[in-house]
Amino acid sequence: MPAYKRPSSLMPMTTGYCPGCLHALGTRLVADAIDELNQQQNAINVVSVGCSALNLYSWNGDDIGAAHGRAPAVATGIKRCLPDRLVFTYQGDGDLAAIGLAEIMSAANRGENFTVIFANNQTYGMTGGQMAPTTLIGQKSTTTPFGRDPQTTGYPLKMCELIATLEAPVFVARYALNTPKGVSDAKKGIKKAFELQLAGKGFTFIELLTNCPTNWGMSPLQTLDYMDTNTIPYFKPGIYKDTEVQG
Amino acid sequence: MITINELMCKGCGYCVKYCPKHILEMGKERSQRGHFYPVNIDAEKCTSCAICALMCPEGAIEVAAKER
Numbered sequence: 001m002p003a004y005k006r007p008s009s010l011m012p013m014t015t016g017y018c019p020g021c022l023h024a025l026g027t028r029l030v031a032d033a034i035d036e037l038n039q040q041q042n043a044i045n046v047v048s049v050g051c052s053a054l055n056l057y058s059w060n061g062d063d064i065g066a067a068h069g070r071a072p073a074v075a076t077g078i079k080r081c082l083p084d085r086l087v088f089t090y091q092g093d094g095d096l097a098a099i100g101l102a103e104i105m106s107a108a109n110r111g112e113n114f115t116v117i118f119a120n121n122q123t124y125g126m127t128g129g130q131m132a133p134t135t136l137i138g139q140k141s142t143t144t145p146f147g148r149d150p151q152t153t154g155y156p157l158k159m160c161e162l163i164a165t166l167e168a169p170v171f172v173a174r175y176a177l178n179t180p181k182g183v184s185d186a187k188k189g190i191k192k193a194f195e196l197q198l199a200g201k202g203f204t205f206i207e208l209l210t211n212c213p214t215n216w217g218m219s220p221l222q223t224l225d226y227m228d229t230n231t232i233p234y235f236k237p238g239i240y241k242d243t244e245v246q247g
Numbered sequence: 248m249i250t251i252n253e254l255m256c257k258g259c260g261y262c263v264k265y266c267p268k269h270i271l272e273m274g275k276e277r278s279q280r281g282h283f284y285p286v287n288i289d290a291e292k293c294t295s296c297a298i299c300a301l302m303c304p305e306g307a308i309e310v311a312a313k314e315r
Contacts, residue, residue: 003312004300013255014305019282020259024304031306180265180298187301220259 007031009040009060016054020220022177022210023051023092026119027058029183029208030090033191034061037198043086046075048100050092051125069100072107075114086194088115093134094124097157104163111168111202115193118159121210122231129215133157136230141215156234160207164240171196172241174207176232178224182209189239201243209235248293248311249300251285255307258282262299262308268292271299 006012009031017024034043045063047055048071056063066074071089079087096104096118104116123141124130131141131148134156138147148156164172171193175186186208193204209231211223218226239245256278263271263285270289278284287293295313300306 002297002310003295004297004308004310006306006309010306014257014280014307017304019257020261021304025302028304028306180301183301220261221264224261224264 007035009034009043011058011060013058015058017051018214020211020213020223021051022208023054023119023121023125025177025183026117026186026208026210027055027090029187029190030088030117031059032187033194034086036191037086037194039086039194039198042084043088044078044082046071046078046087046089048089048091048095050095051121052090052092052095052119053126055090069095069098070103071095071100072103072112072114072116075116076107076110076112079112079114083113086198088117088194088197090117090119092125093118093120093122094127094132097133097159104159105166108163108169108203108205109166111170113197113200113202115197115204115206117190118205118207119210120159120207120235121212122156123212123215125212125215129212134159134235136234139230140217158235160205160235160240163205168203169205169241170202170243171204171239173205173239174209174235174237176209176227176235176237178209178211178227178232182237185237207235209237248290248295248313249287250309250311251287252307252309253278253284254280255305256282256284257305258284259304260285261302261304265298265302267296267298268294
């Protein structure tokens with residue numbers, strides 16, 4: 001029978017996230033994977049700016065805060081200096097898909113041997129719910145109060161599809177965290193990405209679809225249904241690139 | 248058998264929604280932090296599947312393996 005114990009890679013206290021925030025779940029899944037691989041003393045968490053920076057308070061291990069969007073650049077430096085360590089960045093969509101777009105694309109194109117965990121909640125959570133590059137068409141935010149209009153603001157950015165077109169990345173996948181199946185798959189995907197990194201295969205990218213109950217203006221349970229009907233049809237979960245399978 | 252750490256719980260209700268045996272329920276009392284937290288209303292039916300722990304964002308639920 002399965003049993004579950006809180007991972008030791010997390011501090012024995014609550015996270016700084018709002019009630020029902022799936023960012024906290026993403027952090028916990030990463031901690032679970034690191035515990036299962038027994039890498040607590042070996043992992044380095046490169047934390048970006050935004051809600052994902054709250055990781056710094058709950059992470060029980062080595063971590064470093066990078067400038068806004070520059071986490072892949074910092075991780076590149078750390079991994080090149082300390083090639084034996086397990087290095088990963090944990091970034092939100094405002095950080096990775098907007099200000100840090102150049103860094104992530106360059107790091108992915110160079111095939112740097114670290115893992116990027118991308119938590120996509122389709123809004124700028126920490127600054128008050130402004131429109132992010134990943135905000136869905138018609139989704140309301142504080143800067144698009146009538147819903148996002150593609151005529152003036154363009155279309156939501158699909159990072160997994162973009163990165164999967166590059167030659168160097170070895171594993172690119174997207175998971176939705178609103179159902180137990182999605183969470184279970186995400187846990188396996190994160191573990192696989194870390195294993196590929198430890199084997200020295202190259203760049204791995206995991207996108208986690210999350211929610212933002214506070215800025216979407218819904219209860220936590222309503223956000224799960226909203227993700228089912230709106231987010232998942234646009235950002236389709238799945239494995240976009242896996243060089244081991246494709247050969 | 249599950250253990251819910253009420254001081255870590257923020258009352259999102261994901262565990263109540265996804266419990267396959269429907270034996271979790273939001274309690275009527277608030278924790279010290281001010282959140283309602285789930286209670287196990289029928290511990291005997293628990294199969295230790297750990298789906299509640301899997302869905303808990305805060306890691307507030309720990310599950311012991313079921314004795315056979």
